[in-house]
Amino acid sequence: MSAAVTLLVCSLCVSVLLAIGLGAAAVPPGETLRYLWAALTGGRITAEEVTSYQIIWQVRTPRVLLAAVVGAGLSAVGVAIQAMVRNALADPFVLGVSSGASAGAVLVTVSGSLAALGVYAVSAGAFLGALLVSALVYLASRGAAGLAPLRLVLTGVAMAFGFQAVMSVIVYFVPDGEATSTVLFWSMGGFGAATWGALPVVTAAVAVALVILRRLGRGLDVLALGDETSASLGIDARRLRRGLFVLTSLATGAMVAVSGAIGFVGLVLPHMVRLRAGAAHARVLVIAPLAGAVFMVWADLLARTMVAPRELPIGVITALVGVPVFLLLLRRRGYLFGGR
Amino acid sequence: MTLLLDEISVSVDGAALLRDLALTVGPRQIVGLIGPNGSGKTTALRCVYRALRPTGGVVRIDGRDLDRIPLRESARMIAALTQEGGSDLDFTVGEVVALGRTPHLRGNQALSATERELCRRAMAQTGIAHLAGRGVLSLSGGERQRVLVARALVQEPRVLILDEPTNHLDLHHQLRLLSMLKESGLSVLVTLHDLNLAASACDRLAVLSRGSLVSCGPPAEVLTEALLRDVFGVAASIVPHPLTGVPQVLYNLGSTPTAKGNPA
Numbered sequence: 368m369s370a371a372v373t374l375l376v377c378s379l380c381v382s383v384l385l386a387i388g389l390g391a392a393a394v395p396p397g398e399t400l401r402y403l404w405a406a407l408t409g410g411r412i413t414a415e416e417v418t419s420y421q422i423i424w425q426v427r428t429p430r431v432l433l434a435a436v437v438g439a440g441l442s443a444v445g446v447a448i449q450a451m452v453r454n455a456l457a458d459p460f461v462l463g464v465s466s467g468a469s470a471g472a473v474l475v476t477v478s479g480s481l482a483a484l485g486v487y488a489v490s491a492g493a494f495l496g497a498l499l500v501s502a503l504v505y506l507a508s509r510g511a512a513g514l515a516p517l518r519l520v521l522t523g524v525a526m527a528f529g530f531q532a533v534m535s536v537i538v539y540f541v542p543d544g545e546a547t548s549t550v551l552f553w554s555m556g557g558f559g560a561a562t563w564g565a566l567p568v569v570t571a572a573v574a575v576a577l578v579i580l581r582r583l584g585r586g587l588d589v590l591a592l593g594d595e596t597s598a599s600l601g602i603d604a605r606r607l608r609r610g611l612f613v614l615t616s617l618a619t620g621a622m623v624a625v626s627g628a629i630g631f632v633g634l635v636l637p638h639m640v641r642l643r644a645g646a647a648h649a650r651v652l653v654i655a656p657l658a659g660a661v662f663m664v665w666a667d668l669l670a671r672t673m674v675a676p677r678e679l680p681i682g683v684i685t686a687l688v689g690v691p692v693f694l695l696l697l698r699r700r701g702y703l704f705g706g707r
Numbered sequence: 708m709t710l711l712l713d714e715i716s717v718s719v720d721g722a723a724l725l726r727d728l729a730l731t732v733g734p735r736q737i738v739g740l741i742g743p744n745g746s747g748k749t750t751a752l753r754c755v756y757r758a759l760r761p762t763g764g765v766v767r768i769d770g771r772d773l774d775r776i777p778l779r780e781s782a783r784m785i786a787a788l789t790q791e792g793g794s795d796l797d798f799t800v801g802e803v804v805a806l807g808r809t810p811h812l813r814g815n816q817a818l819s820a821t822e823r824e825l826c827r828r829a830m831a832q833t834g835i836a837h838l839a840g841r842g843v844l845s846l847s848g849g850e851r852q853r854v855l856v857a858r859a860l861v862q863e864p865r866v867l868i869l870d871e872p873t874n875h876l877d878l879h880h881q882l883r884l885l886s887m888l889k890e891s892g893l894s895v896l897v898t899l900h901d902l903n904l905a906a907s908a909c910d911r912l913a914v915l916s917r918g919s920l921v922s923c924g925p926p927a928e929v930l931t932e933a934l935l936r937d938v939f940g941v942a943a944s945i946v947p948h949p950l951t952g953v954p955q956v957l958y959n960l961g962s963t964p965t966a967k968g969n970p971a
Contacts, residue, residue, distance in 0.1 A: 455795055584815045588806055591796050595789040598758040600862070601782030601810035646796035649815050 371644070375657035379435065382661050386431045386668045387423060391675050394419055403428065430561035431664055433569070437558075437626045438663025439656035440573035442640070444615045444622075445633030446655050447580050450587040450648065451611045452516040458634035459619045462523035462612075463500045465628030466530035468620070469553035471496020473534055476549045477541045490565065490624040493553060497620035500526055505612060514608050555680035556627030558667050565625045572621035576614055577656055583607070584649030591646075631685040632659055632666075635693045642696050662689075708769055708784065708865035708894050709733055710755065716763035717750050724750045725918045727764065730896075732866070737888055737895040739909035739926075741902060743939055746915040748898040749790065749870055755896065756787035756868050768866065782810035786864035788855050788872050797842040800854050804830055804839075807861030822861075829857040832887065834880070848875030856884065860891075869897040873904065902956045906930055907948070914938055930954045 388399040402423045405412050412420050444459040452461070475481050475492030484491050508514055508522040538546050552560075580587075589602045597604040640655040663681075666688060670681040710732040717725040725747040732738045740748045753759040754766055757778060766773040773781055786807070798806075804826050805818055812818070818826070830836045833853040843851060852875050859867060867888070873881040881901075885908040888895050899905040905912060906926040914922040914929060916938045922929050935943045935956065942962040945954050 450796075453795060582814050585806070585809060585812070588798065588802070589809055591794045592803075592806070593789075593791040593793070595753070595756075595758045595787075595791040596793075598778065599756040599782060599785070599787035599789060599868075600806065601779035603778055641796070645802070646794075646798045647802050 372653060372657065375654065375661065379657055379661050379664070382664045383431050383435060386434075386664045387427045389668055390422070390427060390672060392419065392422060394423060399423060425563075429563045429566055430558045430667070433561040433566060433625060434558050434663045434667040435660040436566070436570050436573050437622050437629065438632060438659040438661070438666075440569075440576060440618055440622050440659075441629065441633040441663075442636040442655040442659025443573075443577050443580055443652055444618050446637040446640075446648065446651055447583075447587065447611055447615055448633075449637055450591045451608055451615070452520050453591060453593070454516065454520055455638070456634070457520060458630070459615065459622075460527075460628050460630070460633070461520055462504050462616070463526035463530065464497045464616065464619045465554065465623055466527040466534070467496040467498075467500025468493040468623040468628065469496070469550055470530045470534045470537075471499070472553045473537050473546055473549050477537055477546050487564070489549070493627075494620050494624035496530075497623050498616065500530060501612070501616035501620065505616075514605070514612060516608075519612075551680075553623070553627045555682045556629035557670070557678070557681045558626055559671075559678060561625070569621045569625050572618050576618035577652070579614060581649070581652045583611075584647070584652055587648040587652075588646075591648075628682075629663075629685060630682045631689050632663060635689050636662060639693060639696060709767075710785075710866050710894055710896060711767040711770075712751065712755070712764070713767055714764040715751070715754055715761040715766060717747075717754065717759065718762050723918055725754075725761070728915075728918075728920050730913050730920065730923065732894045732896050734894055735892050736911065737897065737909045739905040739912045740896065740898045740915060741900075741905055741912055742915035745917075747918040748915055750918075751915070752787070752789075752868050752870050752896065752898060755866075756785055756789070757781060758789070779810050782862070784864055785866045785868060786859040786862035787868040788852075788859050788870060790870045790874075793843065793851065793855075797844045799839070800830070800835060800841050800843055800846070801826065801839040803843055803854055804857045804861055807858035810862065825863070826857075826861050829860040832860065833857040834883070849877055849880060852876055853880065853884075864893065866894045866896070867891070869895065871898055871900065873899065873901060902930065902935075906953045906955060907951065927954050930956065 384396055384399060388394045388396050402412065402420050404410060406424045441459055448457045448459060448461060449455060472489050472493040475489050481488040481491050504519065504522050504526050508518045510518065534550055538550055586602055586607055589597050589600050590604055590607055594604040636659045637651065637655055640651050640658055644650050644654050666681055666684040670679045670684045673679055712728050712730040714727045714729050715725060716723065716727055728751055730738065740751060742748050750759065754761045757773065760774065768784060808818055808822055827836065830839060833856050835850060835853050835857060838846065838850060843854060846854065852872065856872065872884055876884065881904060885904060888908065909926060911924060912926050912929040913920060914934065921938060922934060930945055932943060932945055935941050942959040944957045944959060946957060948955050
């Protein structure tokens with residue numbers, strides 16, 4: 368297992384470096400490293416290098432790092448949510464978070480509220496929208512038996528439909544092209560808007576989530592066996608599920624706020640990792656974030672280079688690349704999820 | 708260790724699932740809970756392994772109110788084999804068995820060498836050692852059941868709660884499991900549908916009907932033709948086992964009453 372981790376860490380570093388260098392204006396890895404070094408240590412560059420330097424440091428580096436962070440976060444949150452609601456089809460957005468984020472972002476765009484936050488206003492709106500939906504889902508699915516897994520999923524799906532309707536109404540009545548493109552961006556996702564300023568908050572949120580989830584590894588194993596079994600093994604399933612709900616909602620909200628709802632990764636990466644590494648969460652929660660980060664960095668590279676100078680929505684790439692790979696893996700190995 | 712169900716009642720949405728059940732399981736005693744479907748057997752067990760909190764009465768373990776003991780601590784004393792279907796995730800047999808150590812470990816703390824040896828012994832005892840690396844989802848129902856028994860043993864409990872442990876097991880493994888229980892030295896509370904197995908394996912039988920205890924005592928006193936007719940709605944003859952003398956039930960298909968509780 369440590370060999371797999373080492374391999375993944377190395378390929379993540381290489382991927383990040385390559386992805387920063389590659390693009391409409393390709394910069395060789397050696398040059399890329401030199402620019403990065405100059406940026407980090409305050410070194411000197413020549414006048415004719417300024418444009419390349421700015422592309423590398425101001426545009427691509429934050430973008431690639433954001434892709435890595437969000438890829439890691441979505442994979443880990445996907446693993447946790449699948450255990451939390453005991454459902455193979457669950458992903459970070461199953462609880463309606465993405466629709467809330469889009470609605471929040473659109474509302475801010477259209478109404479011009481939160482203007483005090485400047486360029487972060489729309490992100491803040493998306494984050495608040497995501498949290499609002501989470502809170503509503505939590506309140507609506509809370510019952511005598513705590514947050515019952517199936518009820519959580521059903522409430523989340525219903526809530527997503529509701530917020531999509533709200534969004535459609537806004538877009539319909541506001542004859543504003545910007546509202547439509549905001550909706551599109553937030554529901555498809557992408558890293559085109561990445562800046563250094565957006566990185567710290569989402570990185571911190573994802574890092575905290577990763578550390579806590581990793582520590583909960585055995586608890587997640589037990590939770591996946593069911594609430595009755597959890598009780599008999601001394602784990603309070605209701606309390607654990609409540610904690611997981613809050614943690615995953617905050618992390619997902621932070622990610623959606625900066626990159627929109629990038630589908631597929633949080634659903635399928637966990638399964639791909641389990642195919643190779645087994646089901647034990649302590650292991651999956653180390654490998655899935657690394658694999659997710661590598662995957663997302665390459666997906667984003669493809670998204671911005673395939674039809675350059677135009678950019679494809681990253682959700683298109685994650686689905687086009689991931690789905691066939693996943694189906695192939697599924698057929699090749701006798702992967703069992705939910706019985707035979 | 709003595710397990711005491713002190714007049715426990717459970718009602719859900721106004722429906723009484725269990726009424727004032729009083730039952731003691733003494734040290735090293737095997738008590739069988741029998742009764743028709745929906746009589747409250749599983750409900751009673753759930754109160755002991757704390758998936759359910761009784762709405763009235765208390766469960767006591769060596770005199771201590773279970774409700775005042777942290778869940779983790781009670782899980783070190785009481786292990787359970789539940790009816791739950793198990794996970795969608797394909798854990799290996801070894802991993803599932805090792806999860807029995809959960810109440811003894813902090814966070815992701817790894818199993819010690821002693822604990823790994825304990826797991827190996829439990830798997831050997833339940834005859835699943837050769838399956839250790841297999842995924843649980845690829846096992847047969849009976850094999851999976853034995854994995855869960857091994858997990859409960861690894862928990863090193865003093866009290867064992869078993870809900871239909873012989874489900875899915877072939878005859879050989881049914882008998883092997885029950886004789887293992889007899890030798891385990893644990894206090895055992897078990898529900899069984901097979902009355903002949905229950906009579907052979909249990910020191911005492913408790914009969915539940917519609918949430919109430921209707922009879923409790925040694926199998927020879929409890930298993931009577933009248934009880935089988937009134938509670939289970941079956942016609943049967945009771946004969947002593949030719950070797951052991953425990954009562955055994957022979958069912959009379961032809962004269963079984965048509966409706967439960969209304970003998971023809």
